[in-house]
Amino acid sequence: DGGITQSPKYLFRKEGQNVTLSCEQNLNHDAMYWYRQDPGQGLRLIYYSQIVNDFQKGDIAEGYSVSREKKESFPLTVTSAQKNPTAFYLCASSITGQGSYNEQFFGPGTRLTVL
């Protein structure tokens, strides 16, 4: 089945440690996205990538880094510079193009807790 997988589902991190969240898709989508969701709030864009080896900052990129070495994969690293990293992280993918319809397909999410 085509879809997006994220791992792990739950992640615990000690303060001061970097941690990497995995996101893989087999939908053959060019565009991939990372969002952060805090309790009771909407999604905020961290980074996005429209093509391999290229990515752009979203609204809240500080303290995060990404790479896009393969079309299928878009890992997110939460660095020690991120002051409040405890949140729910969602990865998404979509086709590219200028049309307004670019439904984003979401993965199941990773819940990160800093101890």
Added chain:
Amino acid sequence: AQKITQTQPGMFVQEKEAVTLDCTYDTSDQSYGLFWYKQPSSGEMIFLIYQGSYDEQNATEGRYSLNFQKARKSANLVISASQLGDSAMYFCAMSVFSGSARQLTFGSGTQLTVLP
């Protein structure tokens, strides 16, 4: 700047009744899309319905319909014949061209509870 506003943090509806979830948006773009997503307690985002800014007819998908009023910049979601499984968080989102790509801007969500 693009903005989505959902003014109802929580809503209750009796099973089998219809419910309207409000969404207003603000953009200066002429070409944009409006989406509704459902987020159950498990966390995944489920796409429900889409409306393009140039679409003249309101979108419908099964029990979901989108009441699109362009002049008022509103895109309310109507769920007919509510079911217990409809209890979830609902997000309105807008797709606009920003920088080099189309991006989604999300509202803060409405928590819907369906009562038996």
